[in-house]
Amino acid sequence: MAFEELLERAGGMGLFQVLQVATLLLPTIFTPFHMLLENFSAAIPDHRCWTHMLDNGSETSANLTYEALLAVSIPPGPDQQPHPCRRFRQPQWQLLDPNTTAANWSEAATEPCVDGWVYDHSTFTATVVTKWNLVCDSQGLKPMGQSIYMAGILVGSFIWGLLSYRLGRKPMLSWCCLQVAVAGTGTTFAPNFLIYCGLRFLSAFGLAGIILVLSTLIAEWTTTRRRAVTMMILGCTYSTGQMAVAGLAFILRDWQDLQLATSMPLLAFSLVSWSVRFGASSRRWLPESARWLIITGQPDRALQELKKVARINGHKEARKTLTIEVLMSSMKEEAVSARAHTSVLDLIRMPALRRRICTMLVVKSAELASGFCCPGERMLWNQPDLPHHLQDRALPHSTADDRRRLLAVSRPPGGNDGPPDQDGPPGPALAASAVLRYHPCGFQPGSPALPPRDPGSSTS
Structure with a gap:
């Protein structure tokens, strides 16, 4: 617990940790926004084929209702609603006869939606699906786009941990927020679905970095005794973001507006993390992890960060007790172990x-x-x-x-x-x-005994 002792000398858990967590709640609450965004931005509205009779105002008959024109233009689908992907080649006027049987229309020639689709805009004014017509024969592209996004999360989970160890927690967090903001904003201007998927991959790649680096930065500035509470606050904030994204999607019905609203706050945070000064300090906020600075051979910078934290926490005597000698003696063993060669296999060598x-x-x-x-x-x-x-x-x-x-x-x-x-x-x-x-299926302490595997046998 060498670094734990240094944190205690800097005031333990104090005002600095409270302000740090409060500052980092902004990217935390917007993380699930991007994870769940396509549930709304790529929603599939009701749709049907475009037809001249229904959608060309000059050809609309004033003597027939919309429902009648729809019946003679669009065949019914499996659920007896207008078929979303087929239309009649020619109007089937015989279908207006109440005595018409199913055979009168089932044998009629139909064709795909060669002139495009008409979408229901009552729920969403525009989505990714309506922009690039990801329906019918192209409906497989929508889940492919989400799979590409999750691939970005997977790749980022491997990369950002290594980069944050080599280049630092703070610059990687700021860069990830900037990358997610720029890539997310860029998707609204994507000229085609391929570029949209590429930008979504970059957004997911950066989002994985936010999740990993942010929690690491907070944990390294938090005492062991309070770390679980801090992580719980982050988890609750994440859950709040999951609930808030539905409300935001209810307000912003256009996918481009929704994408911008979830991306721009991360751009603001990226700038704030570099430019806002904290108190009278000449150093910029957010401070780098002092623990990382020590194990990477930068004790002078680490001492400056620790003294700044001590000053914010009101621990004035830290100016005398926190010295390079104290820092190096406390972290000597940890610094030596950090320089040792390690690999992933070391995770399974220790029982x-x-x-x-x-x-x-x-x-x-x-x-x-x-x-x-x-x-x-x-x-x-x-x-x-x-x-x-x-x-x-x-x-x-x-x-x-x-x-x-x-x-x-x-x-x-x-x-x-x-x-x-x-x-x-x-x-x-x-x-x-x-x-x-706490299993959502309802396993509680004192619950009844498990039923037998075979409902006809007795409980063993």
Whole structure:
């Protein structure tokens, strides 16, 4: 805990940490905006083929209603609504006869929407789908665009950790915010869908850096005792952003306006992080991580940052107690270990670290699985045509299977069969117990025993 001692000398948790977290909440709250943006900016509105009779005002018949013209121009789809991707080659006037049977129109010649589509603008005035007509034969391009975005997140997750270690936390955070802002703004002016996808990839690439570097910068300026609370505040802010994006999309119905509204604040933060002076200090805000400065051989800069933090925290005696000698003696062992050659394989060579990583993987996998499995179970539960006896069996047993899997991976080799929070060593069992307790499918302490795998057998 060498650096922990230096933080305590600089005032521990004080005004500086409060202001730092408050400042970094801005990029935190806008991170989920970009993650969830395409749920609204790329929404698929109701649509149909463009037809001369319906959409060319000079050819509209004054003697027929819109519904009648629609019936003779557009064939019904599988749901008996106007087909979104086909139209009649010629108006089928016989369909206006109430005695017409299905055979009278099913044999009529149809064609694709060669003249384009007409979209329903009652919910969104414009989306990515309506701009580039990502419907019918081109509907596969929309999920491809989102896959490219997630690929940017994946690549950025590997790259930005290395760059922030070599170049610093602060410049990488500012650069990532600038990259997301510029790429996000650029998507509104993209001339085609290919360039749009490329800019979305760059935006996602930078967004991964914001997520990684921001949390690292905060953690390195926070004492161990308060770190969990600080990370919880960031998590709550992220969740607030997830809720706020729907409200913003409700106000801004045009995808370009929505894209600009979520990108420009990050541009402002990028500029603020470099140009705004904090108090009477000649250094600029945000300060670099003092821990990173020490382990990369910049103790003079680290000392300046620590003294500035101590001054903001009202720890005046730090001017005397914080010296280069104290700093180097406190961080000597950590600086030596930081210069040692390491690799990814070191993560699995140490038993304690390997156990923690495996536990984190299990917990994260359970979290992701719950997000995918539970909506399907709720859909199953809400099916009106499903017999009640199947509803009563399907949902409890599907959630029970999830619970069994988590219990299985949480038990140490040779462990007992009881709940993970009762017997056996802590660690994976305790973590899995916490996942079960807060699992969205409703696993609570004191819940009934698991039903048998075979509904007809007895509980073992």
